[in-house]
Amino acid sequence: MMEEEIRTRLNQCGFKATPQRMRVYAAMCRLGHASADALYHFLGGASSTMSLATVYNVLESLTEAGLLVQRPSFSNKMFFDVNTAPHGHIYRQDSQEITDFTDESLRQAVEARVREMLPEGLALDRVEVQVVCHAVHSPQAEQVES
Numbered sequence: 001m002m003e004e005e006i007r008t009r010l011n012q013c014g015f016k017a018t019p020q021r022m023r024v025y026a027a028m029c030r031l032g033h034a035s036a037d038a039l040y041h042f043l044g045g046a047s048s049t050m051s052l053a054t055v056y057n058v059l060e061s062l063t064e065a066g067l068l069v070q071r072p073s074f075s076n077k078m079f080f081d082v083n084t085a086p087h088g089h090i091y092r093q094d095s096q097e098i099t100d101f102t103d104e105s106l107r108q109a110v111e112a113r114v115r116e117m118l119p120e121g122l123a124l125d126r127v128e129v130q131v132v133c134h135a136v137h138s139p140q141a142e143q144v145e146s
């Protein structure tokens with residue numbers, strides 16, 4: 001997303017396109033997914049001009065503006081996502097990498113099943129498919145590497 005587009009989007013939501021918001025959004029575009037902590041470290045941590053609380057507040061306002069989506073994470077931390085369209089995630093426990101995947105028929109199938117089993121009095125907001133995995137080391141793969 002171009003700088004001007006981000007500025008327009010923020011303005012439309014009643015937010016000023018402050019340098020902090022622009023900087024945080026640009027960093028999120030590079031990372032794709034990040035928790036407030038991870039983004040804070042990406043921006044320089046303690047040597048950054050932004051405190052962790054500021055980074056968090058900026059992430060919240062970008063989420064309100066519809067530029068980011070906040071998602072429950074694999075490791076008890078919320079993370080922010082620049083891809084606001086419905087999609088699933090593949091999380092690698094060993095490297096903590098998060099990769100997007102889109103499988104609309106899988107999402108719809110899970111959603112249909114969840115609607116059937118949802119306890120009375122609850123309404124479904126959305127279905128997010130999260131796959132947790134780790135790399136396996138096969139002897140053949142190691143031979144190829146060496």
Ligand SMILES: [Zn+2]
Pocket residue numbers: 033081082083087088089099100
């Ligand atoms: Zn994503």
